[in-house]
Amino acid sequence: METLKKHYWKGAGMILLVYTMYMGFLGHVPRQPILNETVRNLYFHVTMWFSMIALLGVSVYHSIQYLRKSDPMHDLKSNAYVITGLVFATLGLLTGSIWAKFTWGDWWTNDPKLNSVAIGMLIYLAYGLVRSSLPDEQQKARISSVYNIFAFIIFMVLIWILPRMTDSLHPGNGGNPGFNSMDLDNRMRMVFYPAILGWMSLGFWYAQLRIRIRKIEVSLEEKEEA
Amino acid sequence: MFKMLQEIKVLFQKELQLEWRQKYAVHGLLLYLASTIFVCYLSFKARQESISPITWNALFWIILLFIAINAIGKSFTQESAQRGLFYYTLVKPESVIYSKILYNSLLMLGISLVGIIMYSWVMGNPVGNMTLYIIALVLGAVGFASTLSLVGGIAAQAENTSTLMAVLSFPIIIPLLLFLLKLSKSAMDGISISENWDEISVLASLDIIVVVLSGILFPYIWRH
DSSP: OHHHHHHHHHHHHHHHHHHHHHHHHHSOOOOOTTTGGGGGGGGTTHHHHHHHHHHHHHHHHHHHHHHHHOOHHHHHHHHHHHHHHHHHHHHHHHHHHHHHHHHTSSSSOOOHHHHHHHHHHHHHHHHHHHHHHOOSHHHHHHHHHHHHHHHHHHHHIIIIIHHHHSOOSSTTSTTOOOTTTTTOOHHHHHHHHHHHHHHHHHHHHHHHHHHHHHHHHHHHHHHHHO | OHHHHHHHHHHHHHHHHHHHHSTHHHHHHHHHHHHHHHHHIIIIIHHHSOOOHHHHHHHHHHHHHHHHHHHHHTTTTSSOHHHHHHHHHHSOHHHHHHHHHHHHHHHHHHHHHHHHHHHHHHHOOOOSOHHHHHHHHHHHHHHHHHHHHHHHHHHTTSSSHHHHHHHHHHHHHHHHHHHHHHHHHHHHTTOOGGGGHHHHHHHHHHHHHHHHHHHHHHHHHHOO
8 A cells, every 4th residue: 555655646647648648649639720730749849848847846946955954865866856857858859849840840940949948958967067077975966956046047037038028939929829829729638738747757757766776876885985 | 234234345345455456357357358359340340341230239248248257257266265264254155245246246347338438449339229238238247247156156166167167157147148138139229218128127137036046055155
């Protein structure tokens, strides 16, 4: 019973993802000019960004906790969530690139959201560099927590405020209607919301696996030193 | 609170005195500024006679960005670690970062103003609304100073400070730079201040966020 309580969300997430896959590729979608069948990408592209923001948010939570309590476990978790967030950002960029090719006509368009995300990836790659350039474990944890919190807030400004002030091809920006007003009809909603939950649970599962691997590595290192 | 203001004042005076005693640092920055501007003049204006306003604007902000990284990056490395420890026993870390931000803001503001005069001298001045442009420069100086002071504090912890400074600060300063480019572009087109209220308030709040965040986060960097 304990294990079921602890792990049921993984199974639920996977069921949701199977449902997303099935409905995403075979379910009914409204036909719209330009978008046509590519609107199915809504379940695979937009959900990646939701998951990424959730993962990075949790990572910031652990960074704050690290600064408050100096428990190395929080730093380990925070780092794992950042890496998972980056994986999802990469997937988001790839799915977005495919979508852009078939609707806007190019793999990469000069769009504030695309540029913002590219900058965001640079910010987080610099985070990796900070970590690797500091040899001392405690110092590494402290400095990278500080940088993570700072980077997250700048990143949020970048992706939430900036695209709203400039013209963007994305829905909901620069005078374009959002998906809500365009008929994201109820049948799509029935797939879209479960898809968000499904991808998020996949992300958190992935992050937890990373955390567990790191924990084992750390304990092995400690054993070797002893 | 009053004690902290006192500390900030003393530390700020210390920064000024240090700079006054070793004038070569400021002289170096000014020379850097002058030579970069002249190189830009030689490679753009002298060859093509005219330069489009967008290029003019972008070029100026890039010059400022590079100078800011150079000027502020050194603010934590020019003093020895022992002296850092000495300050640590005397004052609050918040006072240290706020005094640095204050000093660096004024330094950047001075450099921006000298820069815009030199730059207009050789490259011409297509700015339509100079007041708005100056506002952008002020907001830029404060934003650059506060962001780069914190990043400088982070980079000073590692060994390869200058590389880390560049890698860390470039991506993190881009959002600020994009807002600044947008605002100064409006200034170049001669749009009035009241029509740019949105951009000004977003920039001002971004500055405030960064200053406050630096104040909160810096003590953790400093704690050895």
